[in-house]
Amino acid sequence: MKRKSLTQFLIEQQRSECALPADVRLLIEVVARACKAIGHHVGKGALSGVLGSLTTENVQGEVQKKLDVISNEILLEANEWGGNLSAMASEEMDTIHPIPNPYPRGGYLLLFDPLDGSSNIDVNVSIGTIFSVLRMPADADGREATEADFLQPGRQQVAAGYALYGPQTMLVLTVGTGVYGFTLDREMGSWLLTHERMQIPADTAEFAINTSNTRHWAPPVRRYVDECLAGKTGPRGKDFNMRWVASMVTDIHRIMTRGGIFMYPWDAREPGKPGKLRLLYEANPMSFLVEQAGGAATNGQQRILDVQPQGLHERVSVLLGSKNEVELVTAYHAEG
Numbered sequence: 001m002k003r004k005s006l007t008q009f010l011i012e013q014q015r016s017e018c019a020l021p022a023d024v025r026l027l028i029e030v031v032a033r034a035c036k037a038i039g040h041h042v043g044k045g046a047l048s049g050v051l052g053s054l055t056t057e058n059v060q061g062e063v064q065k066k067l068d069v070i071s072n073e074i075l076l077e078a079n080e081w082g083g084n085l086s087a088m089a090s091e092e093m094d095t096i097h098p099i100p101n102p103y104p105r106g107g108y109l110l111l112f113d114p115l116d117g118s119s120n121i122d123v124n125v126s127i128g129t130i131f132s133v134l135r136m137p138a139d140a141d142g143r144e145a146t147e148a149d150f151l152q153p154g155r156q157q158v159a160a161g162y163a164l165y166g167p168q169t170m171l172v173l174t175v176g177t178g179v180y181g182f183t184l185d186r187e188m189g190s191w192l193l194t195h196e197r198m199q200i201p202a203d204t205a206e207f208a209i210n211t212s213n214t215r216h217w218a219p220p221v222r223r224y225v226d227e228c229l230a231g232k233t234g235p236r237g238k239d240f241n242m243r244w245v246a247s248m249v250t251d252i253h254r255i256m257t258r259g260g261i262f263m264y265p266w267d268a269r270e271p272g273k274p275g276k277l278r279l280l281y282e283a284n285p286m287s288f289l290v291e292q293a294g295g296a297a298t299n300g301q302q303r304i305l306d307v308q309p310q311g312l313h314e315r316v317s318v319l320l321g322s323k324n325e326v327e328l329v330t331a332y333h334a335e336g
């Protein structure tokens with residue numbers, strides 16, 4: 001069976017009604033190439049000495065893994081010279097990375113979590129890369145990007161996606177025309193379209209949450225999960241299954257494939273923080289993908305894509321996946 005390559009898919013998007021700008025097409029291709037390189041390192045593991053931790057911490061106070069830093073470097077180097085970007089931002093960097101001289105600057109901003117699910121790196125469990133593309137403000141007129149330029153609500157994303165380094169290496173992408181999944185043909189080195197128009201069923205009987213935090217949850221989350229756990233004889237009238245990989249990319253990919261709800265809600269461990277996951281390079285790209293696949297994504301109060309960011313590394317409470325379940329747990333938040 002002859003499959004469509006990522007390049008062909010993107011050129012068709014460029015020629016279609018959505019008229020994907022050529023520079024967005026090119027920068028997605030560069031990100032995809034960088035993910036291929038990251039996947040190569042992930043696949044080598046102990047053979048190339050990339051496992052284990054460094055002594056450094058990132059801006060969030062998390063000890064960096066060697067692969068966090070390697071993946072960040074790969075994405076920066078790959079995307080610096082293409083001429084499509086004005087600046088980049090990452091989970092692993094305190095502040096933004098403007099495109100350095102002598103490279104030309106473009107009209108877009110790229111954000112990424114270079115290696116998500118870091119706690120799974122050393123135990124050979126699936127991990128991923130998450131990315132988001134924003135436009136530079138229209139009045140920027142060639143000036144250098146600032147952090148404020150990145151603080152755009154997620155609904156303004158031009159493209160978003162993730163790479164999943166699992167039994168197969170996959171790239172799951174949206175440019176606002178649905179969600180498409182590409183599988184890396186490792187022999188040929190090309191991304192081939194294998195999952196056309198991915199759709200999340202509105203109903204599900206599977207939830208994903210770190211239940212070791214149960215005692216810290218807010219009442220609406222506790223109520224929702226308790227009702228799922230009550231099974232057939234409870235208010236939901238059906239048995240639920242639970243899955244938690246602790247790699248957001250992998251948990252979301254399962255939901256993209258067969259439905260489910262993923263929650264990393266606010267909890268009382270750090271009452272001052274709105275959640276664990278970061279808005280700009282984790283929650284926003286995933287919410288864009290999930291909505292494009294027919295699902296929903298809220299922070300309990302509002303649609304995540306409508307949250308006005310205040311800071312580059314801002315955190316957010318995340319409830320996303322099958323539409324009816326997300327709406328139910330969101331309604332519980334409104335009831336208090």
Ligand code: AHM
Nearest residue numbers: 115116117118119210246247248249
């Ligand atoms: P990371 O970006 O440092 O890898 O952290 C984000 C990860 C998500 O992939 C995952 O959903 C969550 O943290 C797991 O958290 P926990 O360790 O509480 O299970």
Ligand code: MG
Nearest residue numbers: 113116117282
């Ligand atoms: Mg992450």
